[in-house]
Amino acid sequence: MKPQFEHPVCDECRSKLGNVFCTLTESQTSEMDSEKNCSIFKKGQIIFNEGNKPAGVYCVNKGKIKIYQTGEEGKEQILRLAKEGDILGYRSLISGEAYSGTASVMEDATVCFIPKRTFFDFLHTNSDLSSAMMQLLSHDLKEAEARLTGLAQKPVRERMAEALLMLFEFYGSDKDGAINAAISREDIANIVGTATETTIRILSDFKNEKLIELLGKKIKIVNHQGLIKTAHIYD
Amino acid sequence: MKPQFEHPVCDECRSKLGNVFCTLTESQTSEMDSEKNCSIFKKGQIIFNEGNKPAGVYCVNKGKIKIYQTGEEGKEQILRLAKEGDILGYRSLISGEAYSGTASVMEDATVCFIPKRTFFDFLHTNSDLSSAMMQLLSHDLKEAEARLTGLAQKPVRERMAEALLMLFEFYGSDKDGAINAAISREDIANIVGTATETTIRILSDFKNEKLIELLGKKIKIVNHQGLIKTAHIYD
């Protein structure tokens, strides 16, 4: 056995990163440690697929993951991004349905699997966890509804500015001050809900307007206020 | 006192219509009956406003309500519709934020108000209710994400067909077989996420294609299969 691999840095997930599992009691924490199952996923691998039945929830220890729905012509719509500390697959598990989206690895990841039975057991006996899950779902719902309205009402350019600010917020910045993620133009397009070419064009517009810099695959925001203004966010 | 007005048909909300409050115990049911507060709202009235702080949840006894977000140029995006048996305002209450949408009455309504304290008290002591709320939120989230993807990927015509099928499903049909709601073209536009004129045009296209009939303000679906095909839903 190699315990340092089986439970790599999950204490971090719980305490440092402050996800819903912070609410677990001592005994639940150790039950989780014995029940969970961590694995490594390489870039491009699928963690779960739209249409599959969930058998538990996933907790991301490390890496970057996208959850997307596939439209008719195979175009992906990215619904959510996940990084260390985030949990995945709870929506479908809770509503007892098949996954409505696919989780795919953008950067090599370590992910723990917590079996359905364990998770529901915690949920039924720990009202703090229930409460945290309700808040998580409420937050996701708020987010989804805001994006829905934006998609219906805002032009691509505004949504693009918004997406860049979101990516910066979510991933933070590397040593160069660029968004700390190697995200393709296509993925950005699939977040914003537009064509890849349009994404490329708007990014070069932003570059010409000195709002961003393009450092290879990395994007650096050089004028935050300008982007905020472009996104028409005034609060 | 006039008990027949204070608690008009709430037993129906609970048992017949099967909302989350089915999970309440006997004593909680009577506690709710004494704590709740029912009122009548006329068409056009606002039940709560985007930005306000929630003080409880609302349970719709009768009537038709829309929840929408207002975009920059004052355009409404309808997020959800509610009818008898539905509850309102739980998302913001649970996440402890201001309302992210406005609830406005489309057809005269009777609505009960359940104070925050009572609701949270039930939630903490009744794990069946917690569970039901989690399922409700999960369902809403799934719905929102599906609409998000549709908005990003499907043309207006498909979304319109989808919306008509949804309205039929949600409101049922009246004696003429038409959708049992007097919903304006503008409201339909704000559900679909398009301009009112585009809505009018597509509805007359659908009429010419013998998919629907327009009986004054009412819409009758005469070719369900055709609409399903137009919406590109194949499951």
Add this chain to the structure above:
DNA sequence: GTAAAAGTATGACTTTTGTCATTATTGCGA
């Protein structure tokens, strides 16, 4: 280390959808 594949960039053009203007039509209140 090199070739193939994937990703990025740009131009030309088309399609979709929105906007504005104008005219019916309906519903409702005085």
Add this chain to the structure above:
DNA sequence: TCGCAATAATGACAAAAGTCATACTTTTAC
């Protein structure tokens, strides 16, 4: 019941965004 206001309908046009073609660049795999 009349007339006003809101809603619905339609046309002409403009703008936004998508598609297709092609070139160039970077990554990846052998």
